[in-house]
Amino acid sequence: MAENEKAVQAKKEKKTDKTAKPGFFARVGKWLRDMKSELKKVQWPTRKQTINNTLIVIACVIVVGVCIGLFDLVAQQAIGLLLGG
Secondary structure (H helix, E strand, O other): HHHHHHHHHHHHHHHHHHHOOOHHHHHOOOOOHHHHHHHHHOOOOOOHHHHHHHHHHHHHHHHEEEEEEEEHHHHHHHHHHHOOO
16 A cells, blocks of 8 residues: 555656646746847847958858869869770
8 A cells, every 4th residue: 555655645746846837838938038138148240240251251152162163173184084085
């Protein structure tokens, strides 16, 4: 009988743990409030910084694209010479 009483007591404790946990919408609301407060702490870049960073990224993409293109051209020519075509 002692085992049954322990099992019943454990079930009661689990039920009280579930009631202590906030509901889904309460958790979502808390998450949204926390996210809003964290976003207020972010130091957002200025328009000038954003444009400058965007131009740097575009330039880097172009340079890397040209390098890959040149490597591909050289590799294609080398393979053509090796295969005799």
